[in-house]
Amino acid sequence: MQKAAIPKGTRDFGPVVMAQRNHITSVIKEVYESFGFVPIETPSMENLSTLTGKYGEEGDKLLFKILDSGDFLSKISSEELSNSSAQNLTRKISSKGLRYDLTVPFARFVVQHQNDITFPFKRYQMQPVWRADRPQKGRYREFWQCDADVIGTDSLLCEADFLSIYHKVFTGLGLPTYVVKMNHRKILESIAETVSFGGSFTTLTTIIDKLDKIGWEKVEEELLANGLESSKAPTLKQLLQEKEFSADSIEWLNDNLVDGENKQQGISELQHLLSYHNAVNGEQMNITLDFSLARGLEYYTGCIFEAVIPDSGIGSVSGGGRYDNLTDVFGLSGVSGVGISFGLDRIHDVMTKLNLFKDHKDLGSAILFCHFDELGKNHCLRLANQLRSQGLKCSVYPDKKKIGKQFDYANKTGYRWVIVIGDNEISEEVVQLKNLASGNQIKLTLNEVANHIHEAS
Amino acid sequence: MQKAAIPKGTRDFGPVVMAQRNHITSVIKEVYESFGFVPIETPSMENLSTLTGKYGEEGDKLLFKILDSGDFLSKISSEELSNSSAQNLTRKISSKGLRYDLTVPFARFVVQHQNDITFPFKRYQMQPVWRADRPQKGRYREFWQCDADVIGTDSLLCEADFLSIYHKVFTGLGLPTYVVKMNHRKILESIAETVSFGGSFTTLTTIIDKLDKIGWEKVEEELLANGLESSKAPTLKQLLQEKEFSADSIEWLNDNLVDGENKQQGISELQHLLSYHNAVNGEQMNITLDFSLARGLEYYTGCIFEAVIPDSGIGSVSGGGRYDNLTDVFGLSGVSGVGISFGLDRIHDVMTKLNLFKDHKDLGSAILFCHFDELGKNHCLRLANQLRSQGLKCSVYPDKKKIGKQFDYANKTGYRWVIVIGDNEISEEVVQLKNLASGNQIKLTLNEVANHIHEAS
Numbered sequence: 001m002q003k004a005a006i007p008k009g010t011r012d013f014g015p016v017v018m019a020q021r022n023h024i025t026s027v028i029k030e031v032y033e034s035f036g037f038v039p040i041e042t043p044s045m046e047n048l049s050t051l052t053g054k055y056g057e058e059g060d061k062l063l064f065k066i067l068d069s070g071d072f073l074s075k076i077s078s079e080e081l082s083n084s085s086a087q088n089l090t091r092k093i094s095s096k097g098l099r100y101d102l103t104v105p106f107a108r109f110v111v112q113h114q115n116d117i118t119f120p121f122k123r124y125q126m127q128p129v130w131r132a133d134r135p136q137k138g139r140y141r142e143f144w145q146c147d148a149d150v151i152g153t154d155s156l157l158c159e160a161d162f163l164s165i166y167h168k169v170f171t172g173l174g175l176p177t178y179v180v181k182m183n184h185r186k187i188l189e190s191i192a193e194t195v196s197f198g199g200s201f202t203t204l205t206t207i208i209d210k211l212d213k214i215g216w217e218k219v220e221e222e223l224l225a226n227g228l229e230s231s232k233a234p235t236l237k238q239l240l241q242e243k244e245f246s247a248d249s250i251e252w253l254n255d256n257l258v259d260g261e262n263k264q265q266g267i268s269e270l271q272h273l274l275s276y277h278n279a280v281n282g283e284q285m286n287i288t289l290d291f292s293l294a295r296g297l298e299y300y301t302g303c304i305f306e307a308v309i310p311d312s313g314i315g316s317v318s319g320g321g322r323y324d325n326l327t328d329v330f331g332l333s334g335v336s337g338v339g340i341s342f343g344l345d346r347i348h349d350v351m352t353k354l355n356l357f358k359d360h361k362d363l364g365s366a367i368l369f370c371h372f373d374e375l376g377k378n379h380c381l382r383l384a385n386q387l388r389s390q391g392l393k394c395s396v397y398p399d400k401k402k403i404g405k406q407f408d409y410a411n412k413t414g415y416r417w418v419i420v421i422g423d424n425e426i427s428e429e430v431v432q433l434k435n436l437a438s439g440n441q442i443k444l445t446l447n448e449v450a451n452h453i454h455e456a457s
Numbered sequence: 458m459q460k461a462a463i464p465k466g467t468r469d470f471g472p473v474v475m476a477q478r479n480h481i482t483s484v485i486k487e488v489y490e491s492f493g494f495v496p497i498e499t500p501s502m503e504n505l506s507t508l509t510g511k512y513g514e515e516g517d518k519l520l521f522k523i524l525d526s527g528d529f530l531s532k533i534s535s536e537e538l539s540n541s542s543a544q545n546l547t548r549k550i551s552s553k554g555l556r557y558d559l560t561v562p563f564a565r566f567v568v569q570h571q572n573d574i575t576f577p578f579k580r581y582q583m584q585p586v587w588r589a590d591r592p593q594k595g596r597y598r599e600f601w602q603c604d605a606d607v608i609g610t611d612s613l614l615c616e617a618d619f620l621s622i623y624h625k626v627f628t629g630l631g632l633p634t635y636v637v638k639m640n641h642r643k644i645l646e647s648i649a650e651t652v653s654f655g656g657s658f659t660t661l662t663t664i665i666d667k668l669d670k671i672g673w674e675k676v677e678e679e680l681l682a683n684g685l686e687s688s689k690a691p692t693l694k695q696l697l698q699e700k701e702f703s704a705d706s707i708e709w710l711n712d713n714l715v716d717g718e719n720k721q722q723g724i725s726e727l728q729h730l731l732s733y734h735n736a737v738n739g740e741q742m743n744i745t746l747d748f749s750l751a752r753g754l755e756y757y758t759g760c761i762f763e764a765v766i767p768d769s770g771i772g773s774v775s776g777g778g779r780y781d782n783l784t785d786v787f788g789l790s791g792v793s794g795v796g797i798s799f800g801l802d803r804i805h806d807v808m809t810k811l812n813l814f815k816d817h818k819d820l821g822s823a824i825l826f827c828h829f830d831e832l833g834k835n836h837c838l839r840l841a842n843q844l845r846s847q848g849l850k851c852s853v854y855p856d857k858k859k860i861g862k863q864f865d866y867a868n869k870t871g872y873r874w875v876i877v878i879g880d881n882e883i884s885e886e887v888v889q890l891k892n893l894a895s896g897n898q899i900k901l902t903l904n905e906v907a908n909h910i911h912e913a914s
Contacts, residue, residue, distance in 0.1 A: 004566075015497060050462075050463075073546060082536070118870050276838055388625075395493025
């Protein structure tokens, strides 16, 4: 006998959770489509040459690698074999891996199909990704990303659209307290210039990215040890404080950053974006400027986004930004893009924690037909068939069981409606429709059922 | 520079194909839900102990295996390493595999969650599966299955539901010429008894399963060489001829099979199923009895189904049947189930071949906003935002390009509607709405746009 179990870090989703997850993806999908994004899908497995080196050294380790099929050892001498490190051997016996995110496969897709694509290309993509991370609360080895990107334009209108998309998705999900933090690569570079940071730019951003978690005092300490002059610390602290995304903030920035190309470009882009943002009532949206934000900085070249649900106790639920060189590695340059990615599993965790899933029952609108004997069962089949053609969801209880058992089943599986068919109902050509939530029962002709259910829901 | 390419046997799906695939899955999903099935999902990877040995020796070879992460060689001595066969080494360095179908994971799911499940459990599941098969036309290494199963009841009402589901899915997809072939394990066993076949039952079924492909003469030849008496050949030939699923056929069978438990049970089940089938106008459905059908016989214990679209030149697009012992291996016995599986990719191939996808354009109802300058672009953003809140799909062209280029873009990407905003439109508070299909252009206030588009589609 084998144990029924699944690999650690992976999960089964039963009907209740599926209804919740489907609710989230359908809200995101609807918003994406309302902005003219169209869907694509890429294979679960990519060549390792496509994936390796794109996510840093740590990322390479977290790739799930697929063993070549057939007699993969035939290419390897036994000497090579016994002298190999795991890493070297992997290269020889594995040429494919599971995708790690949807961004690199998208870049690969764009280059591979560039002759069939009309740019700017607005695609969305919702698929699972895999990471061989140490499983822990809120971190899974298989999880879903819901991405949208516009590639082939540097227009800041796209950034403005994404800010609107954030607002619509989060309010659509009942998460109106969301906050979208925004940064800009050029402003961040100008900040480094303004405080004359002595170390490397990456050192600076790596340290300030921890501001949220460890607080200013510890960040300052680390920065001072890594090349910040103490006289510049107060300025940096001020610059890193969260600010509203407004003309005032941009003006303040303009007054407090040292002049230079980075400042000029950064300020100009923020102003431009703000004008688009205001055109769509951006004031209603919860956007802040947070120059400590540095996620995935390695490939972001312009705006950087991160969305959080405050007080959820769960980290970011979305991130994104503009990248100018994503397709370069596959041989297509000069194509700028911008995109965001929602973490389905994180959003589900947040909504579960905030208790936003009270009413999601998949069978809430469905009818279970119950019966006393074979004659009744046959009659149920006929009636269920007719109601289905009117768009109702129906199921006939398959077995011969006491009515009480059949009702138990309806309750346990989440049916809201039950129809009981006995000899009287057959001869009178009526049905007894019972609302399991209220306990009310009503005698109806079959043609009245659909109306009654629609009115009650 | 890296080549932008994907592993052989896998595919990218662009927006047009995605719209087609989504159409197919949404039809299947809607039908499944109308019969009271609820969704589940299982992880892409299962423990190899769950998968191995379930699909025959050939199946084991076709499993995609995932390399254990980290330093997987540390557990293995270099002597073991250099003396290992690929097969033995695989066992030591890989403990997970990609799922091969949705049936075994479902059986594992049922056993693992048996205490949370109310039986009979009606679930559907639509996910990709992976097989390391030699890629060829119509055979992919990653493909989608769309399964529905009822587990925890032996009622033939479930089989009747599946026959109705076949009818609704295929007619819903515009494939009314479908044929569902049905067999029954007990009848097949009774046929073996009737012709006193000398060889094993598996030998018989393996040979007659090829009837479709190689014809009766070759089947007869093989059977004679493997234990069929030549005097019995004409009887067998008659029994294997396709028959309509009707009371007459069952009566004919009853007259022509030798008495015994298999015959009795098989005939009785077919009669019972027919009575349910007739209750839902089964006469309209294209169901035939085909006793040469023996797919997946190893685990089917009752009815067996296979669906084909004649004249498509493509093999079966769905299969299924009843299994009594599927969960036994995981330690749960006495649980009968029945299910079917649609092959999304096969159905897509058929529909493509039959040219059934003329009208699927994802952006067919969407509007592209075009403009002459920054002022117009800002105005477009504002208007698009308003139309989206009325449920319309809108996109603002992001770049500054000539109007002709913007129209080209709309045409190439499949937009049906274009709105052009110039200075006049801004000052008059109107829009010019152009139907790209007809070429008609009309001046409207913004509030008239939604109505106009709904009426035109």
